[in-house]
Ligand SMILES: Nc1ncnc2c1ncn2[C@@H]1O[C@H](COP(=O)(O)OP(=O)(O)OP(=O)(O)O)[C@@H](O)[C@H]1O
């Protein structure tokens with residue numbers, strides 16, 4: 001005897017409505033962004049012209065040396081911006097994780113601060129700090145500290161919420177205070193994940209410190225911006241090649257360390 | 264009287280789990296709680312240590328009671344001695360307790376004495392996660408000792424252990440009562456262990472005590488009743 005399988009679920013009204021709505025939104029987006037393959041084809045001559053000027057890249061010692069030096073500054077901006085955001089991210093994460101927070105308004109306030117810092121892009125912070133402390137890498141570091149506190153604090157809070165709650169409860173019955181419980185049960189358990197996230201953020205921050213340079217916050221992004229303004233596209237390509245090497249190196253290093261700590 | 268519970272009540276969303284639970288454990292006495300799944304044993308112990316809030320009744324423990332769990336709940340990445348020392352957090356000032364490196368020397372010495380009491384002083388420097396289940400449970404008991412409680416509660420401390428490790432841990436609990444003067448109450452699911460080691464056996468059925476006997480006097484009919492059809496809270 002053969003068993004009859006259950007009937008397939010029919011396409012419902014909901015599925016149909018969602019499909020139509022999705023198509024409509026994409027049509028709207030196409031028009032709002034003035035998306036136009038025709039314009040791309042017409043602009044082809046300009047692109048070829050640009051490539052003609054950009055290639056071959058200017059690999060003279062002078063240009064290359066300046067690029068490497070500036071790339072190091074970019075690396076340092078990313079590194080300091082990440083490291084110096086650790087204390088603030090840690091405090092906010094502990095206050096914003098349900099496993100450690102004292103709850104109520106503290107939790108809400110910490111969540112709000114984190115959301116705000118995350119919502120403001122680092123480029124916007126950089127523009128603000130360039131006005132405050134002038135052009136240069138320092139503004140970039142400040143921008144990263146603020147934005148990264150928001151992102152890393154949120155990620156760390158989530159890591160702290162995912163731990164096994166048993167050790168926390170056990171220490172609570174010992175009469176340990178909230179801070180003590182966080183220090184002896186929650187943080188040790190969340191440490192590998194938090195370290196992995198820190199390395200991931202370092203990787204991201206080095207890449208964004210390049211963008212920060214474009215708006216005047218030092219590093220190789222600044223050089224890229226200058227060479228575009230001076231129509232030295234061959235120098236610009238050299239800068240981008242150096243950036244490529246830097247980004248791949250940091251990415252590989254961060255991935256390697258993350259694998260080693262198993263996070 | 265070291266532990267004295269009277270008329271403990273607890274309901275979850277209208278379902279009664281503890282229905283006037285009474286328990287006395289004297290200093291130096293080892294009491295085993297038996298009862299079917301869902302009869303309210305864990306809930307009663309969790310109320311005593313403050314992990315649950317009772318709806319009614321009174322609990323007297325002198326100082327704060329210590330508790331060990333079936334899942335042990337050590338911090339596996341930390342060393343054995345750091346885990347044991349954490350039992351003392353409640354009496355340490357914050358500035359001496361934010362990291363194990365800040366623990367005072369006297370505390371570390373006391374923790375070593377507690378570890379020695381459970382026979383594991385030799386493993387003090389190992390990571391807790393590297394020990395066997397039975398050894399980890401003894402470390403958890405050492406942590407409870409380091410808390411200096413006079414009442415020690417254990418919720419199914421040996422349910423995840425092999426028979427010989429289970430025997431060893433229950434014997435340790437009995438010894439802590441007899442020679443250490445602690446009031447010890449343990450939930451077990453093995454009546455045999457209770458008969459061999461306990462002074463007294465208390466049976467729960469649907470959130471009430473229905474059996475309270477000297478361990479030696481326990482008989483099969485008592486157990487049939489405890490674990491019978493309606494043993495759990497309906
Ligand atoms: N947090 C909770 N919310 C709702 N119901 C709960 C909660 N904790 C326990 N209960 C219910 O209370 C009853 C008693 O649970 P308890 O864990 O105390 O039983 P137990 O005697 O320890 O059982 P076991 O032998 O399985 O450990 C069970 O029916 C359980 O489902």
Ligand SMILES: [Mg+2]
Pocket residue numbers: 304305306418
């Ligand atoms: Mg239980």
